[in-house]
Amino acid sequence: MAKVEKRERGTALYETILKLKDLDECCRFFEDLCTPTELRSLEQRFDVAVYLQQGLVYLDILEKTGASSATISRVRRSMLDNGAGGVMREVIQRRGLHEKEEIT
Numbered sequence: 001m002a003k004v005e006k007r008e009r010g011t012a013l014y015e016t017i018l019k020l021k022d023l024d025e026c027c028r029f030f031e032d033l034c035t036p037t038e039l040r041s042l043e044q045r046f047d048v049a050v051y052l053q054q055g056l057v058y059l060d061i062l063e064k065t066g067a068s069s070a071t072i073s074r075v076r077r078s079m080l081d082n083g084a085g086g087v088m089r090e091v092i093q094r095r096g097l098h099e100k101e102e103i104t
Contacts, residue, residue, distance in 0.1 A: 048075045053092045 020026045030039060044067050051061045058072050067075075079088055 045071065045075055048072050049079060049088050050092055052076050052079060053089060 017026075017029070020029055030042075034042070044065050047065045048061055048067050048071060051064060052072070052075060056064070058069060061067065061072050062069065
């Protein structure tokens with residue numbers, strides 16, 4: 001597959017995600033798109049990012065999420081390097097999840 005075509009197809013996915021009406025439709029979309037294991041992995045990585053932003057240490061994050069130290073390290077490195085898009089910290093702050101509290 002040509003690189004340009006692959007990029008356009010990836011962009012179509014993200015543009016489609018932006019068109020979702022509400023939380024329920026978003027949940028159903030991702031349930032259709034991903035396996036339960038893939039969804040749990042995405043959710044776990046997001047939880048790790050939130051807990052890192054809150055300043056929790058690896059052992060506490062591992063206890064709360066069950067994520068491996070390699071996953072925690074990867075998410076941390078991505079956040080420190082501003083990731084591929086550099087928005088994880090910004091989105092966590094926008095949602096008000098950067099304060100120390102349990103994720104619901």
